[in-house]
Amino acid sequence: MSRRLRLWVLAVGASGLAVLLGAACFRLPDFGGDVHPYGDRAVRAALARHTANVVSAVNFDQRAFDTLGEESILFAAVLGTIVLLRQTRDERPVAPAPARVAPPVRRYALVLLPVTLLVGLYVVAHGQLSPGGGFQGGVVAATALHLLYIAVDYRALERIRPVGLYEVGDAAGEAAYLVLGLAGLLGGSAFLANTLLPYGTFNTLASGGTVPLLNAAIGMEVACAVIVLLARFLDQAVEIEEEHPT
Numbered sequence: 001m002s003r004r005l006r007l008w009v010l011a012v013g014a015s016g017l018a019v020l021l022g023a024a025c026f027r028l029p030d031f032g033g034d035v036h037p038y039g040d041r042a043v044r045a046a047l048a049r050h051t052a053n054v055v056s057a058v059n060f061d062q063r064a065f066d067t068l069g070e071e072s073i074l075f076a077a078v079l080g081t082i083v084l085l086r087q088t089r090d091e092r093p094v095a096p097a098p099a100r101v102a103p104p105v106r107r108y109a110l111v112l113l114p115v116t117l118l119v120g121l122y123v124v125a126h127g128q129l130s131p132g133g134g135f136q137g138g139v140v141a142a143t144a145l146h147l148l149y150i151a152v153d154y155r156a157l158e159r160i161r162p163v164g165l166y167e168v169g170d171a172a173g174e175a176a177y178l179v180l181g182l183a184g185l186l187g188g189s190a191f192l193a194n195t196l197l198p199y200g201t202f203n204t205l206a207s208g209g210t211v212p213l214l215n216a217a218i219g220m221e222v223a224c225a226v227i228v229l230l231a232r233f234l235d236q237a238v239e240i241e242e243e244h245p246t
Contacts, residue, residue: 071221134221145161
């Protein structure tokens with residue numbers, strides 16, 4: 001395809017998008033008004049499925065397919081990082097030098113590690129009830145693990161961070177989301193439809209149908225993905241060096 005033809009294709013696509021956006025703008029409610037059709041429908045659907053956190057109802061129920069795309073982007077980023085930052089023939093691992101950590105920093109990080117991990121798990125578990133969810137809680141949980149790097153040194157982090165297991169966890173979280181979506185199809189409904197499980201009692205952990213399960217799958221995938229990403233970058237910065245010919 002020539003450059004001229006590519007520009008024409010771009011112009012046609014941009015023109016069509018501009019028409020659609022322009023037509024949509026004429027249907028928007030007035031700014032600052034009390035009429036919000038999308039918000040009203042989102043709240044109504046969340047309450048119908050006993051999901052107290054409307055944002056989670058949107059992310060893991062009303063547009064769960066879009067959330068699958070966002071999760072897949074992170075999964076692809078991790079896969080690309082693993083491929084690009086793998087150890088090559090002209091590189092070799094070296095033992096990192098022991099770090100000297102100030103006692104106040106060590107104490108502070110070691111105290112915060114279990115607290116941060118607990119907060120991350122709490123945010124994931126209560127995503128259908130309060131602000132937060134799998135994305136936020138997964139990042140917090142992954143951050144908790146790396147407080148050991150700050151408190152002690154890189155070798156201590158490596159002992160509790162078998163990268164291979166977290167790579168499996170990353171793939172398992174992605175697969176769990178897909179399986180929950182396919183379960184909706186097998187149940188005679190749509191992909192990722194929230195019709196498989198009872199909705200439970202409003203404002204309890206067991207409420208929301210499949211929303212808590214999708215939240216957990218996202219939390220597992222995000223936490224493992226962040227850990228693997230940081231592991232690959234830290235390995236390059238701390239352990240891997242190029243072999244210099246003698």
